[in-house]
Amino acid sequence: MLIGQQSWIFETKPVIRSTATIGGPFEAKGRLTDEFDLLHDNLWMGQDSYEKAQTVLIEQACETAIQKGGLKKEQIQFMLSGDLVNQLTPSTFAGRSLKIPYLGLFGACSTSMEGLAMAAYLVHTKGANHVVAVASSHNAATEKQFRYPTEYGGQKPPTSQWTVTAAGAAVVSNEGNGPRVTSATIGRIIDMGLSDPFNMGAAMAPAAVDTLEAHFRDTKTSPEDYDLIVSGDLGEIGLAIAKELCEQKGIKLKENQFKDCGLMIYREGQPVLAGASGPGCSAVVTYGHLLNRMKQGELNRILVIATGALLSPLSFQQKESIPCIAHAVSIEAAEVRV
Amino acid sequence: MLIGQQSWIFETKPVIRSTATIGGPFEAKGRLTDEFDLLHDNLWMGQDSYEKAQTVLIEQACETAIQKGGLKKEQIQFMLSGDLVNQLTPSTFAGRSLKIPYLGLFGACSTSMEGLAMAAYLVHTKGANHVVAVASSHNAATEKQFRYPTEYGGQKPPTSQWTVTAAGAAVVSNEGNGPRVTSATIGRIIDMGLSDPFNMGAAMAPAAVDTLEAHFRDTKTSPEDYDLIVSGDLGEIGLAIAKELCEQKGIKLKENQFKDCGLMIYREGQPVLAGASGPGCSAVVTYGHLLNRMKQGELNRILVIATGALLSPLSFQQKESIPCIAHAVSIEAAEVRV
Numbered sequence: 145m146l147i148g149q150q151s152w153i154f155e156t157k158p159v160i161r162s163t164a165t166i167g168g169p170f171e172a173k174g175r176l177t178d179e180f181d182l183l184h185d186n187l188w189m190g191q192d193s194y195e196k197a198q199t200v201l202i203e204q205a206c207e208t209a210i211q212k213g214g215l216k217k218e219q220i221q222f223m224l225s226g227d228l229v230n231q232l233t234p235s236t237f238a239g240r241s242l243k244i245p246y247l248g249l250f251g252a253c254s255t256s257m258e259g260l261a262m263a264a265y266l267v268h269t270k271g272a273n274h275v276v277a278v279a280s281s282h283n284a285a286t287e288k289q290f291r292y293p294t295e296y297g298g299q300k301p302p303t304s305q306w307t308v309t310a311a312g313a314a315v316v317s318n319e320g321n322g323p324r325v326t327s328a329t330i331g332r333i334i335d336m337g338l339s340d341p342f343n344m345g346a347a348m349a350p351a352a353v354d355t356l357e358a359h360f361r362d363t364k365t366s367p368e369d370y371d372l373i374v375s376g377d378l379g380e381i382g383l384a385i386a387k388e389l390c391e392q393k394g395i396k397l398k399e400n401q402f403k404d405c406g407l408m409i410y411r412e413g414q415p416v417l418a419g420a421s422g423p424g425c426s427a428v429v430t431y432g433h434l435l436n437r438m439k440q441g442e443l444n445r446i447l448v449i450a451t452g453a454l455l456s457p458l459s460f461q462q463k464e465s466i467p468c469i470a471h472a473v474s475i476e477a478a479e480v481r482v
Numbered sequence: 483m484l485i486g487q488q489s490w491i492f493e494t495k496p497v498i499r500s501t502a503t504i505g506g507p508f509e510a511k512g513r514l515t516d517e518f519d520l521l522h523d524n525l526w527m528g529q530d531s532y533e534k535a536q537t538v539l540i541e542q543a544c545e546t547a548i549q550k551g552g553l554k555k556e557q558i559q560f561m562l563s564g565d566l567v568n569q570l571t572p573s574t575f576a577g578r579s580l581k582i583p584y585l586g587l588f589g590a591c592s593t594s595m596e597g598l599a600m601a602a603y604l605v606h607t608k609g610a611n612h613v614v615a616v617a618s619s620h621n622a623a624t625e626k627q628f629r630y631p632t633e634y635g636g637q638k639p640p641t642s643q644w645t646v647t648a649a650g651a652a653v654v655s656n657e658g659n660g661p662r663v664t665s666a667t668i669g670r671i672i673d674m675g676l677s678d679p680f681n682m683g684a685a686m687a688p689a690a691v692d693t694l695e696a697h698f699r700d701t702k703t704s705p706e707d708y709d710l711i712v713s714g715d716l717g718e719i720g721l722a723i724a725k726e727l728c729e730q731k732g733i734k735l736k737e738n739q740f741k742d743c744g745l746m747i748y749r750e751g752q753p754v755l756a757g758a759s760g761p762g763c764s765a766v767v768t769y770g771h772l773l774n775r776m777k778q779g780e781l782n783r784i785l786v787i788a789t790g791a792l793l794s795p796l797s798f799q800q801k802e803s804i805p806c807i808a809h810a811v812s813i814e815a816a817e818v819r820v
Contacts, residue, residue, distance in 0.1 A: 145608040150559060150583040152609050193800050221488060222668060230568040231794035232588050239671040240805040245488040245696075246671050247596060248588040248792075250570050258585060269607035270483040271490050330560060333577040333584050358583075454586075456569035462531050467578040 148362025150330050157324035158267040161317040162213030163431035166204045168309030174410040179432035181208050187284050195233050198282035201311035202238035206276050209313040220244050221272035224262055226255035227280045227423055254452030255279045256427040257471040261328035263316040273318050280311035281422030303343035305379045306416035312427025321478055323438045329359040329472040339465040345382025345418055348451040351468035353389040355449055359472045367397050371443045376426025376450045377406030379419030405429035426450045438477040445476045486700025488668050495662035496605040499655040500551030501769035504542045506647030512748040517770035519546050525622050532623035533571050539649035540576035540618050547651040558582050559610035562600055564593035565618045565761055590790030591715055593617045594765040595809040599666035601654040611656050618649035619760030628795055641681035643717045644754035650765025659816055661776050667697040667810040677803040683720025683756055686789040689806035691727040693787055697810045705735050710784045714764025715744030717757030743767035764788045776815040783814045
């Protein structure tokens with residue numbers, strides 16, 4: 145099960161039995177409109193705060209995924225959830241209404257794959273029959289907490305990224321049909337000394353490549369084993385740096401093999417600067433777009449590396465650099481048999 | 483492995499191979515002085531912020547535990563850590579310096595047993611040979627973030643609790659000597675509508691009892707199977723409520739069988755109002771005092787139920803009640819054989 149230093153092989157290949165993706169109004173104007181289960185037409189989702197709106201996203205993502213999987217809430221053993229809001233408020237309040245035994249996770253934007261890795265682990269090792277893993281973010285809740293009130297209209301440099309308003313949930317099961325989770329690599333925290341919170345892609349790129357290297361070393365695989373390697377979310381700047389680091393380290397990638405969730409979700413022309421980010425971004429791009437492409441036979445094996453910038457407003461004020469982490473999960477299409 | 487709805491049985495009984503407990507100056511005046519590996523004589527621990535001081539506590543707890551276990555950092559597969567500071571800043575920065583593949587957890591004060599449960603799970607299922615689980619809190623970092631600057635001298639009601647300055651770490655292994663982790667129960671989020679952040683014991687008591695009930699139901703055990711059931715941290719108010727709820731639910735406890743970590747760590751006369759709290763409290767009381775009593779043969783089987791109040795300053799401002807959770811882990815002395 146443990147393979148190498150920091151990876152797990154899931155020989156039973158737990159099934160991603162169903163997923164759900166819920167988005168906001170800005171995502172509704174994006175490139176992946178057809179791959180959401182539900183798109184809200186305003187940021188409030190009928191609530192009186194953005195954090196409560198994010199709770200609704202999580203509840204809807206979990207309930208929809210569970211329903212699509214033909215299950216009832218009571219059949220799900222554990223809910224694994226995390227988000228960017230202090231004390232994981234939206235996750236906690238969704239856990240309260242869903243009443244599923246709950247494990248809170250925090251890895252900033254890497255939480256999506258921290259959750260999927262743990263969910264597959266629990267199912268593979270018979271610690272659960274069904275687990276729901278969910279990751280979410282809300283643009284306005286995030287802006288308010290980490291940066292300025294949006295009403296202030298603060299200008300951002302072109303290296304900064306746009307936090308996605310979305311929640312993506314996956315029900316991982318020991319039975320059913322769907323893409324299978326085959327392995328996972330848990331990352332170390334890497335900090336190369338970058339400290340600009342408006343350029344997190346650059347800060348996160350070395351963590352992504354550290355985990356990528358560890359994944360190939362531990363699982364004795366190479367880029368050739370994957371149709372697509374996708375980070376979430378490095379944006380334009382971070383992806384370019386990650387590709388350069390791969391080249392330096394002798395990781396040979398094919399043309400167009402390494403992409404980024406943060407560059408897939410929005411259309412050309414949407415004002416997202418260096419790209420999208422937020423735990424909800426890699427969750428909905430993976431659980432919507434990428435798994436749909438797998439189901440359609442366009443992709444057989446993918447590796448999703450979710451990256452997290454583990455800074456806080458306080459660590460920035462205390463003039464600290466940005467510690468980063470990345471967790472990788474490999475997924476293969478239902479019909480692939482080794 | 484999964485037993486019942488929300489519990490795990492660890493048939494291989496992963497070993498708590500070594501632990502370490504690091505405390506602050508107020509803990510140095512407490513009742514458990516002899517059961518700390520290191521006590522700092524001021525709150526700053528040589529750093530220029532309380533959050534950085536908390537990072538030092540975590541680093542020292544992990545390094546000491548790993549060293550006491552006769553291991554090197556490189557032999558530890560995963561570090562599981564969580565704390566109360568926004569974005570888990572102290573955990574993250576400790577993970578950066580320790581360089582051990584890292585999983586961030588958040589369950590407020592329940593994080594101590596969320597971490598121990600997951601560590602035992604990973605070792606039992608051969609996903610790791612050695613895992614370090616650590617939980618921590620720092621009184622001044624917590625006061626600053628959740629309440630008032632301590633310099634303000636704000637008065638508190640007698641129902642409030644005192645956040646412990648401490649970090650407790652446990653190395654859980656597939657080999658070695660020490661107390662064994664035998665099962666764990668992951669809690670649901672329970673919210674009975676209480677909203678007073680200065681009375682979190684009362685808010686958390688129903689979550690503790692919900693998990694206790696689930697544990698007995700799932701594992702087919704009863705209070706008679708344990709020499710001691712210990713919550714962390716309900717304080718005086720919460721413990722009294724929890725005992726009453728147990729009685730109502732027909733959970734028959736012996737005299738003095740149900741105690742609370744928050745009532746063990748300080749001496750009579752220390753101004754801690756209803757008792758101690760913080761993820762560091764249940765961690766150091768369990769990993770120091772309780773495991774020492776097990777090693778001395780005074781206790782054979784204990785159940786630790788760590789409780790967390792999952793509120794945030796923001797959820798309080800938005801007039802929300804306090805969602806609570808509790809995770810339980812059962813530990814037996816090294817020599818107990820069933």
